[in-house]
Amino acid sequence: MLVTSRETGRWVIPKGWPQKRKKPHASAAREAREEAGVVGKIEHHPIGSYSYEKKLKSGVLVACEVRVFPLKVNRQKKGWAEKKEREVRWFSRTEASRAVGEPALRSIIRSFRKPR
Secondary structure, rough: EEEEOOOOOOOOOOOOOOOOOOOHHHHHHHHHHHHHHHHEEEOOOOEEEEEEEEEOOOOOEEEEEEOEEEEEEEEEEEOOOOOOOOOOEEEOOOHHHHEEEHHHHHHHHHHHHHOO
16 A cells, blocks of 8 residues: 655655654554554564655755554544545555655565565
8 A cells, every 4th residue: 555745746655753752663553544544453673664855845855764664454444634635545566666766665565575
């Protein structure tokens, strides 16, 4: 499942800034709920990471490191915080890897295997 970026409309995974007093996997689950309305069981350890440059509202570029946490989705809510701001689409692993722009994220998606 991918979402569109609010700024560029590119296909990306839900992601956000780390939150105080929250473990990284909990922050990732919260972002997935806010950006795509998905709820489920999040893994506590990342399956990879990648870097990209985020353009802030001020125009400044900030280097960001994204840790990728798999989420086994149990359901998608009917409404969520950013529903009107993003498109959400379910892809096959091959389609998702072709849709994203970051080469390292492509690699993470291609190598992902469902937990048993």
